[in-house]
Amino acid sequence: MGDTSRLCSVWLGSETGILKGVSLSRKQAFNFCNTSHLSRDQEVRTLCWGDPAESELLVGSVDGTVKTFSTEKGAFTETRRCGDPSEGCFTGLATLDGSALITCVECGTLRVWREDSSEPVTELDAGKNVCRMRQSPAHRHKVATGGKENGLKIWDLEKPEKPVFTSKNLRDDWLDLRRPQWVRDMAFIPDSDKVVTCTGYHQVHVFDPSSPQRRPVLEAEYGEYPLTALSLPAGGNTVVVGNTHGQIALLDLRKGLVRGCLKGLAGGVRGLQCHPSQPLVASCGLDRFLRIHSLEDRKLQHKVYLKSRLNCILLSSRDLEDVGGAKGKGGSQEVKEEEEGEEGEEDEVWDTMERLEEKPKRKNPEEEEEEEEEDGEEQKKKSKKKRKKGQD
């Protein structure tokens, strides 16, 4: 069990309660289940890494329990009861300084739990109908929440009374009617204070807490269907959004224009995540497939059929197609050594090649000049050729 879990680079939670791990290099999917019998109560709603070393996964289920799964051992190690199912499903899960756990449920209660006690250390109310809670990767004590008729609020967990930033709704439309708001997903833009959100009214907003403006700094629209998931690629300036019809688009955050669409999904997108270093985006949804697209050419690279509807996705930071694993390590080391040896030889070959190529580079502008002058008189061309031959 431990072997298989170490190989997996993509983790997904399904509606049937099964945690699925996919190994792309081996093109295999593995099911990890807590109990011998499945039940719909265990439907996985959120996933997050338990520690920065990515050796533990935290799985939040519909019945209010948070389970810890160890990727080294390949089994569930502990279960914690973090709330009632009557309050709603988990909408966000995050870890703070290793031992503390932040949970948020649909009714708006955001709690910080410590390892030892069964009572939350901090509790705050983020409004009603919260759809998503996300933690800022730069400042671990800052979280953002948003939901239906509940705008974006950024909270600092060290000062839980009031949110640090509350967003204002858009201006009334041309009929002076109040615009409805429905924040479905958000993300913190790295290297700045800004937050991107996507709404159920097919809008993408960028908020800047450091500016005095509480309304969105940038407004963009995509499609006609609610946007359900959002992710930021490593490059910056772009955002990937997915909607309920299975359309995934890359939007540019400078002007708000659509850069391109990723095709292939047939059902609503439930989870989207971009890889931290590689230009890849993984998507999962109601059509029971995991798809990995490349961001550069927007082509489908991998497609894996996983038999249940998928709710959430989590990528590991290491290379997705990495073989990995204990058994693979020895082999991979040998392969690396060979590759290094080959590369060393190749370097020598390339060095010699470079020296040779310098001469044709000089010749090219000469050839271009000759071609341009060919349009002119033929006699001049012949004479020039003769002269250049003399020079060589």
Add this chain to the structure above:
Amino acid sequence: MDITEVPVSPDKKGKKKKNKKPKKTSVSQEGNGESSGVEKMEEDVKMEKSEAAESAFPPTFSVSEIKNKQRRHLMFMKFKQEKRKQKMQLKKKKKKEREALGDKAPPKEVPKTIENQRVYDETTVDPEDEEVAFDEGTDEFSAYFNGLTNPKVLITTSDRPRGRTVRFCEQLATVIPNAHVYYRRGLALKRVIPQCVARNFTYLMVINEDRKVPNGLVLCHLPDGPTAHFKVSSVRLRKEMRRRGKDPTEHSPEVILNNFSTRLGHSIGRLFAALFPQDPQFVGRQVATFHNQRDFIFFRFHRYIFKNEKKVGIQELGPRFTLKLRSLQKGTFDSKFGEYEWVLKRHEMDACRRKFQL
């Protein structure tokens, strides 16, 4: 005439040099109408004589290079006749060989059909798969399949339906037991659904009409079940059926679901199965068939009678129609804000002729 015929035959073969004499060719074309029969004979003669010369022509010549439509057509007809003749000769030869070999003849080759060549779909359900079995066992239809609820169907149409659609609804109500037809008074479906749930309906069927003909069907499973949207075509009402039997009785029919093999197909199959009561009354000898072929679902309603152990007679009663799935949405009808489990994306999914979704 002989002098003008020389440019005619090389013209047919597409040599452009001879086209420098347009006047003579026009004369010969006028002559074509008058003495076409004669010319044909002469052309045939020329063809036979120049067959040897033809082989000297470049082999990349094709019939489509001839600019004259009549001549091109004639050449093409000849080409096709040649091909057909060759095919018949080949067939005769093969048949003779087969008869000659007798028992040792190799088995007949299976012809390729689109169903044969179907691209293997990875979502095809394996009957022993536990995860899929659990998924199906606990999905929205579990209440029906565990015997806890009985189907009760509400049939309605889009607003202001015309005669054909109204008759179609009435006939559907006779085919589906415990079905009620209601006039849609311009009511919004999102408001109708809570009322249906309160009155214990399990299905809402809305037949959409366009230009006096039914063309769409929205099938919504009621407590909180999936909503399927189909395109309806080829509707034949009872009056238009040939050799039909008497009207269907009140007995619950048996249900046959053919060829729903993928995971999506399974969901749709269960959607149809839950329309009818679980225990069919064999006394009534009626059967409703939903046959899926190439992503089109054909609905037929028959009455059968066993003449003896091996022979059955069937009579088609009731309406017949074909359905094509356009989208499957999770939750009750909410086309704007609902989450779709499957949407037909024509340009992506219909690109390959041998790939089917159901």
